[in-house]
Amino acid sequence: MPTISIPTALRQYVGGQAAINVQGDKIGAALTSLTAQFPDLKKHLFDANGKLRNFVNIYVNDEDIRYQQSEDTPIKESDEISIIPSIAGGAASEAEVLARAASPELNKEEIARYSRHLIMPEVGMEGQRKLKAASILLIGAGGLGSPLGLYLAAAGVGRLGIVDFDVVDHSNLQRQIIHGTKDVGRPKLQSAKDRLSDVNPHVQIDGYELALRSDNALEIIKDYDVVIDGTDNFQTRYLANDASVLLGKPNVYGSIFRFDGQASVFYPKGGGPCYRCLYPEPPPPGLVPSCAEGGVLGILPGIIGVIQATEAVKLIIGQGEPLIGRLLLFDALKMKFKELKLRRNPECPLCGDQPTIKELIDYDQFCGITPPVAQPPVAETSDWEITPVELKQRLDHGDQVTIIDVREPNEWQISNLENYGSRLIPLGQFADHVNELNREEEIVLHCKMGGRSAKAYEILKKAGFTKIKNLKGGILAWADQVDRSMPKY
Numbered sequence: 001m002p003t004i005s006i007p008t009a010l011r012q013y014v015g016g017q018a019a020i021n022v023q024g025d026k027i028g029a030a031l032t033s034l035t036a037q038f039p040d041l042k043k044h045l046f047d048a049n050g051k052l053r054n055f056v057n058i059y060v061n062d063e064d065i066r067y068q069q070s071e072d073t074p075i076k077e078s079d080e081i082s083i084i085p086s087i088a089g090g091a092a093s094e095a096e097v098l099a100r101a102a103s104p105e106l107n108k109e110e111i112a113r114y115s116r117h118l119i120m121p122e123v124g125m126e127g128q129r130k131l132k133a134a135s136i137l138l139i140g141a142g143g144l145g146s147p148l149g150l151y152l153a154a155a156g157v158g159r160l161g162i163v164d165f166d167v168v169d170h171s172n173l174q175r176q177i178i179h180g181t182k183d184v185g186r187p188k189l190q191s192a193k194d195r196l197s198d199v200n201p202h203v204q205i206d207g208y209e210l211a212l213r214s215d216n217a218l219e220i221i222k223d224y225d226v227v228i229d230g231t232d233n234f235q236t237r238y239l240a241n242d243a244s245v246l247l248g249k250p251n252v253y254g255s256i257f258r259f260d261g262q263a264s265v266f267y268p269k270g271g272g273p274c275y276r277c278l279y280p281e282p283p284p285p286g287l288v289p290s291c292a293e294g295g296v297l298g299i300l301p302g303i304i305g306v307i308q309a310t311e312a313v314k315l316i317i318g319q320g321e322p323l324i325g326r327l328l329l330f331d332a333l334k335m336k337f338k339e340l341k342l343r344r345n346p347e348c349p350l351c352g353d354q355p356t357i358k359e360l361i362d363y364d365q366f367c368g369i370t371p372p373v374a375q376p377p378v379a380e381t382s383d384w385e386i387t388p389v390e391l392k393q394r395l396d397h398g399d400q401v402t403i404i405d406v407r408e409p410n411e412w413q414i415s416n417l418e419n420y421g422s423r424l425i426p427l428g429q430f431a432d433h434v435n436e437l438n439r440e441e442e443i444v445l446h447c448k449m450g451g452r453s454a455k456a457y458e459i460l461k462k463a464g465f466t467k468i469k470n471l472k473g474g475i476l477a478w479a480d481q482v483d484r485s486m487p488k489y
């Protein structure tokens with residue numbers, strides 16, 4: 001029987017399994033067999049018309065079925081079938097595009113510093129001077145940005161730009177190794193600059209304490225040779241991709257989730273595809289959990305970030321085979337790398353034969369994100385929500401309220417409202433337990449921050465429940481507003 005590998009983000013719909021045996025001699029039949037065994041998975045793979053979703057790619061061995069016979073692609077017993085969903089990341093001659101002759105001299109101290117590079121024929125004095133002449137823009141000074149910044153500064157890249165407007169938080173320190181405990185509360189940009197200047201004072205570091213947006217991205221990116229995408233959200237990922245393609249810059253991509261990582265180099269000008277060729281559309285908001293919701297192994301961004309840094313250095317010195325046209329997948333649990341072929345999609349709206357995207361668009365809208373201005377002010381709640389303070393008052397008053405926590409069991413272990421009779425029903429299993437809930441009772445749903453419980457709210461509403469509320473801001477808001485002794489994560 002052929003097996004289909006299930007990516008981490010979708011395993012919650014198949015009872016946590018990594019691979020599923022299926023029936024059928026074509027991909028279509030195999031997927032039907034898969035979703036017949038796990039009906040919850042169906043809506044994540046197919047749209048309402050039964051069409052495979054745009055942000056889900058199916059591979060047989062290392063080939064995308066879109067470039068085979070789509071769902072009619074034949075499969076054999078021994079074939080490796082993979083579902084590759086989008087996750088919150090050529091030839092040497094192509095890399096030469098970047099390599100250039102004019103390069104600054106190295107002084108005595110720099111020669112001593114880079115001696116292990118200088119004695120390698122692939123780098124040598126020429127390569128080291130190319131590195132010194134080069135500029136790289138890091139989008140994000142977080143998990144991926146940490147190893148990227150540290151290694152690229154150490155390697156002697158002449159100018160590093162960093163875009164980040166976040167502040168260092170305790171929950172960052174498990175993976176964002178550029179920041180230290182003493183930096184908690186400081187802007188990440190300041191903390192990163194201090195650390196990188198210490199690693200290598202010869203590097204010019206230019207910080208941009210802002211969110212990369214359609215109205216500033218081209219202006220910032222145009223001055224750099226290479227863009228590195230270390231973002232954690234789809235809006236910035238599509239924005240970075242589009243701006244890089246429009247400006248003809250290589251975009252070194254990396255993404256991480258739990259134990260899984262992806263890396264590639266998107267560079268249509270260098271003969272490869274772009275991120276939109278791989279994923280024409282983002283998943284709807286909330287469908288793919290972020291690292292804040294789903295977690296990430298602290299070491300994983302180290303591995304993927306170092307792969308990105310390696311690719312950036314190779315592009316600059318013009319050595320080796322870049323990851324252009326190849327998607328590298330890493331599974332830390334199995335400690336396995338896998339490589340898939342990526343092709344430029346001739347119908348890609350950005351880098352295809354007849355592009356329709358010729359300038360940057362509204363990425364919040366593209367990704368289905370409601371702009372913040374359209375939301376009510378923080379202090380207000382709509383009638384479907386309840387604030388932590390209100391809920392506490394109702395509970396203290398002795399009101400009968402059923403609290404349902406839709407997070408995962410390991411999140412429950414960190415903090416919970418068990419003292420108030422809270423019950424755990426993870427969102428993935430929520431629909432199966434609706435019948436156990438009493439629609440006469442008042443129900444308050446909560447998760448970590450309010451996103452997953454809003455989905456549970458919709459499920460109950462559709463089932464005809466009327467006495468339901470969503471806890472505004474989730475258990476983190478409870479920890480801030482009601483019980484400050486409660487740990488936050």
Ligand SMILES: [Zn+2]
Pocket residue numbers: 273274275276277278344345348349350351352
């Ligand atoms: Zn493209």
